[in-house]
Amino acid sequence: MDRQPLPLAPIQPYQPTPAVQAAIDAYARGLDACDPMQVGFAMTPVAMVVSDPTLPDCPLIYVNPAFERLTGFPAEEILGRNCRFMQGPLTDADDIVRLREAIAQRVPIELDLLNHRRDGTPFWNRLMVAPVFCDDGSLRYYVATQIDVTVERHRVLMLEQDREALAAEVAQRDADLAAHNARLRLALKAGGLGTWTLDLPEMVLTASSGCKRIFGRPLGEPFTYEQLLAAIHPDDLPMMRAAVERTITHGEPYHIEYRILTAAGDQRWVSIQGDLQHRADGTPLAMTGFSTDISTRKFAEEHRAVLARELTHRVKNTLATVNAVVSQTLRDAVSLEDAAAAVTGRIASLGAAQELLIQDEVEGASIGDIVDRALLPFKDRDGARFAAHGPSVRLTPEITLALAMALHELATNAIKYGALSVPEGRVAIEWSIRHEDGERRLFFCWAEHDGPPVTPPSRTGFGTRMIERVLRRHVRGGAAIHYPPTGVRFEIEAAV
Ligand SMILES: Cc1cc2nc3c(=O)[nH]c(=O)nc-3n(C[C@H](O)[C@H](O)[C@H](O)COP(=O)(O)O)c2cc1C
Known part of the structure; x- marks a missing residue:
């Protein structure tokens, strides 16, 4: 606290009234007569004062040497006055009210009060005021002790400030920790x-x-x-x-x-x-x-492994098919040009079927797409030569390849010798699914009509062999070509 002197109003010279002076003298006589209590007051190192409440404004009638040392006021300057002369503008007005009320009610009171010494320097006065009663119960004196607690108050103040600073730091750390935890929780959540x-x-x-x-x-x-x-x-x-x-x-x-x-x-x-x-x-x-x-990653890894296995299997199948196509086409060919054209067409149809499969990964392709894709090279401008109808049915990769190649062979033959060799010839392609004996069965039919009269081929060509051997094996059901005079018919019946 600021211990600079305050400009207190200088204490005015004062002449006690005769009654007050008489009380001061009477108290002094008790001291001269070695009254034990008064001697004790005079000897104690604690500042003490006695005031007389029977006189107007409760004047001091005794102050001990310790009080004089503490406050710098000599007894002769203050005896006969009320003890409020040490209060200044910074003394808490509420404390003064508390003092006044306790004194009026004749009850003891203790409080810390800001007072000033004679030289104006402030100090914290731990003041204890207590009434002294006569045997008959009447109020005789007020006795008070004054202890300088400035240093103690200063320490307490410092401690309080330290505690507040510490509490603020702890609160800040708690807030930082909570924010950190919240961020961590968020990061953990975001990262799953x-x-x-x-x-x-x-x-x-x-x-x-x-x-x-x-x-x-x-x-x-x-x-x-x-x-x-x-x-x-x-x-x-x-x-x-x-x-x-x-x-x-x-x-x-x-x-x-x-x-x-x-x-x-x-x-x-x-x-x-x-x-x-x-x-x-x-x-x-x-x-x-x-x-x-890590399910997503693991399942993706498993899926990739399945795809890799499937791809290897398909490449092997395709190479075997290409091998068969080339060798058998060469065997049937009448000239090198004829062989080259047939091989190119057949391998292109294989390629188209593969494209369908790649689009659909391992699940195979739908019949509608297979038919569209395989017959694309054979369609005329208005698309009237082929009429394809059937529900959406997906086929395995093996059947997709075999069916695509079969359609290529059928269309090639139809153009060369069958319905598509004349402008009015048509091909009806239809398929359906039937449930028989708890099984899903596919019925697929290629029917040529309005073409020239059909005569069964004198020898079995590649297309027929492919259909009869390869396709039949894959569909594990019926796959056959018929040659009625009205038009070639190709039929598949398979469990799907
Ligand atoms: C015995 C006695 C000692 C007192 N000592 C002090 C003191 O050391 N400092 C102080 O500010 N007031 C002291 N007081 C209080 C004042 O004298 C006064 O009672 C207080 O200011 C309230 O009254 P007021 O509102 O009339 O001033 C003391 C009062 C008594 C009865």
Whole structure:
């Protein structure tokens, strides 16, 4: 606190009234007569004063030497005055009211009051005022002690300021920590991560909401270690147990991927990473880490592996087909040009079928697309030569290839010798699905009409062989070409 002197109003010379002077003298006589209580007051190192409430304005009738030392006021200057002369403009007005009320009610009071010494310097006065009663119960004196508590108050003030600064710092750190935790939670959530701790050796699992979400567990319920073990795919459980064991016994980082089955019956892949925490004595305290759902990556990997296998299989099939096409076309060919044209057309039809398959990956292609694609090179400008009808049915890659090539052969023959060799000739292509004996059966028919009268071929060409051998094998049902005079008919009946 500022200990500079304050410009207090200088104390005015004062002449006590005769009654006051008489009271002062009477008290002094008691001291001269060695009244033990008064001698005690005079000797104590604590500042003490006595005032007489029976006189107007309760004047001081005694101040001890310790008071004179504390305040700098000599007794002769202040005896006979009320003790408010040490108050200044900074003295708390409420404290003065409290003092006044206690004195009026004749009850003791203690409070810290800002006072000034004779030289104007401020000090904190811990003032205790108490009434003294006569045996008959009448009020005789007020006795007060004054203790300078400036240093103590200053220390308390400093401590309070330190405490407030500390509290502000703690609050700031709490806020920083909360913000940090919120960011961490957000990052964990955005990354689809869950956190967990496994207390050792009791194997008590504590899982975050993110972790429970990954395992498909209810967020409001605990997720125990036993429930975790039960959720792991039985084939992966021994590997997981071994990894936990290795971490606990050898302190190896815990990093594994395993399959889980959620309560809802979904299979998921999870990746778990963790580390061992130790107690001060080096014994394992807990395993802690995070989990993440890697199902999308794992399923994509599985899908890629299936695709790679399928692609290898298809390339092999295609090469075998090309091999057969080339060798058989050469065998049937009447000239090299004829062979070259036939091979080119047949391989182009294979290519078209492959394109369809690539669009649809492993699932095969729909009949409508196969028909459109295979017959595209044979269509006239108004597209009237082919009429194709049927429901949307998907075929396996093998049947797709075989059917595309069969259609190519049929169309080539139709142009050379069949219905499409004359302008009014047409081909009706129809297919349907029927359910027979609990089985889905496909009926596919190629029927030429309005062409020249048909005569069955004298020898079996490539197309016929392909249809009869290859297609029939793949469709595991009927696949045959008929040659009625009205037009070539090709029919497939297959389980799909
Ligand atoms: C015995 C006695 C000692 C007192 N000592 C002090 C003191 O050291 N400093 C102070 O500011 N007031 C002291 N007071 C209080 C004032 O004298 C006065 O009672 C107070 O200011 C309230 O009254 P007022 O509103 O009439 O001023 C003392 C009062 C009594 C009865």
